Amino acid sequence: MVLSWIDWTVLAATLLTIVGYGTWVTRNNKSAQDYIKGGNSTKWWTIGLSVMATQASAITFLSTTGQAFSDGMGFVQFYFGLPIAMVIICAIFIPLYHRLKVYTAYEFLENRFDLKTRSLTAILFLIQRGLAAGITIFAPAIILSIVLGINIVYLNIIIGVLVIIYTVSGGTKAVTVTQKQQMFVIFAGMLAALFITLNLIPDEVTFGDALEIAGASGRMEVLDFSFDLENRYTVWSGLIGGTFLALSYFGTDQSQVQRYLSGKSMKEMQMGLLFNGLLKVPMQFFILLVGIMVFVFYQFNPSPLNFIDASTKTVLTSEYGDEYRSLQQKQNLLFTEKKELSLSLAKNESAILIEKISKLDSVEKTYRLESKFLIKKAIDSAYTTKYNALKSEVEALKSNPKSETYISKSEELNTLYKSAAKDTQTNDRDYMFIRFILNQLPVGLIGLLLAVILSAAMSSTASEINALATITSIDLYGRNIKEKKDDASMVRVTKWFTLGWGIVAIIIACFANLAENLIQLVNIIGSIFYGNVLGIFLLAFFFKHIKGNAVFTGALITQVIIIVGWWYDWMPYLWLNLFGCVLVIVITNLIQSVTKSK
DSSP: OOOOHHHHHHHHHHHHHHHHHHHHHTTTOOSHHHHHHGGGOBOHHHHHHHHHHHHOOHHHHHHHHHHHHHHOGGGGGGGTTHHHHHHHIIIIIHHHHHHHTOSSTTHHHHHHSOHHHHHHHHHHHHHHHHHHHHHHHHHHHHHHHHHHTOOHHHHHHHHHHHHHHHHHHHHHHHHHHHHHHHHHHHHHHHHHHHHHHHHHSOTTSOHHHHHHHHHHTTTTOOOOOOOOTTOSOOHHIIIIIHHHHHHHHHHHOHHHHHHHHTBSSHHHHHHHHHHHHHHHHHHHHHHHHHHHHHHHHHHHSOOOSOSOHHHHHHHHTSTTHHHHHHHHHHHHHHHHHHHHHHHHHHHSOOHHHHHHHHHHHHHHHHHHHHHHHHHHHHHOHHHHHHHHHHHHHHHHTTTOTTSHHHHHHHHHHHHHHHHHHTOTTTOOGGGHHHHHHHHHSOTTHHHHHHHHHHHHHHHHHHHHHHHHHHHIIIIIIHHHSOSOOOHHHHHHHHHHHHHHHHHHHHHHHHHOOOOSOHHHHHHHHHHHHHHHHHHHHHHHHHOTTOOHHHHHHHHHHHHHHHHHHHHTTOSOHHHHHHHHHHHHHHHHHHHHHHHOOO
């Protein structure tokens, strides 16, 4: 895909304006108060937008729309606990932070427990947020590198350097002021994308019809009240697991805490978070809706079996090319039938039509699964050898289909097939929205939507490396290095740490790899650590008899157990937040009662 000069101009002008503005406005930040806490001059609506921008990375727009396209609106349940968490943080966390006049959330832990507990919690933050910073750069870079034909390493460096320029220059205030512009670009771009998508749907299909067509394919099932732990997204996992995740993220993660610590007053901080709590769920619903409308668009326009052109070209030129072409022909026939049924449904709602569309959608999902399987075989010769050998074993055992060996080998073959079809090299849901943008949107708007993706990447990455540098300088360097430190030296050291973490994020991005879904990967990384960290803070708030040694040991044991539980897939990742929080509280109380530690 070759962008027009208009799109390149819109993209470059948007990004350079944001970087230039952030650098210029904050060029005179010289004190630690200004550089780290933004001079405590931020108003509530700026705090709210900054908090939203920090969370709304490029992954949000690429993966959430793809999530809706593939699975529907159910993912919005993930955010149901967020408003609850905002109220709790405003009532408990913010008054405490404001009264203590802390630079970081972890300063409080030293006052309550001891230095080693503060340092441990800070290190847990640095690990998970350092990884996330790399992923927020990598997510748009891997996708844009493929669709635009630009080397991914160059894109990682470009995104990272742009962020480093204004974050090193202006610190927290630079991050906050640029996020206002970034959120404006994001809102404008997504609104434009929705209206253009609706305009591309046939005139006789109304917005209500579009929702009906999406519903016929199961995409409009928003609420799931089941208690099935195998289902990642339900009302209960969102309200319970989501609340604990949001409590830890917004209440203890420095990338968010630093946003509202820059507020003019406690009231401004609280209003900013409540503003975020009111808008976040509707915003995510809206982004999912964009993905749903793109899905409806493809009910009336041919869609590829796989949205990664490079993967399609690879399989078509391989020995599996004929099989893939056969799938494409089946997909074309299916599309013709789906289009007729969808038009009929728009004119006359019918339970029979809905059932037929649902069945065709299931068939199409099978085709997409098979296409990914063929791509995997074409890309990975080692996998092909293993698959063919196992298939031969199964064929040889067919004479006795009831034997344990045959059943075992058949299950192994089936597992291999499914894992191959979902392999990271063939996963294309994160590419769906960007492919739609480049192929269907008009010149100029393409540049704006690309600016949306890169602005989101820059805003979240800037917040992360700003927070990483603050934690490193205040919680580790400031408290563990015994030498005299004045205001100017702390600003200078924090700038160097900002540069260092920016470089680390770029390096992680260069060595990262795609997961099944990027937005899930970021939330999984957070869930592994957030429950434990939240539990430590709750111990500090509500368990006055707990001492530093007990919580330090309990936190270490808990973190090991959580990592083991995640590795062996004990539960859906959202529940790890609740599990980790409860576990560290229980273990710490047991250690305290047994050892009577100080």
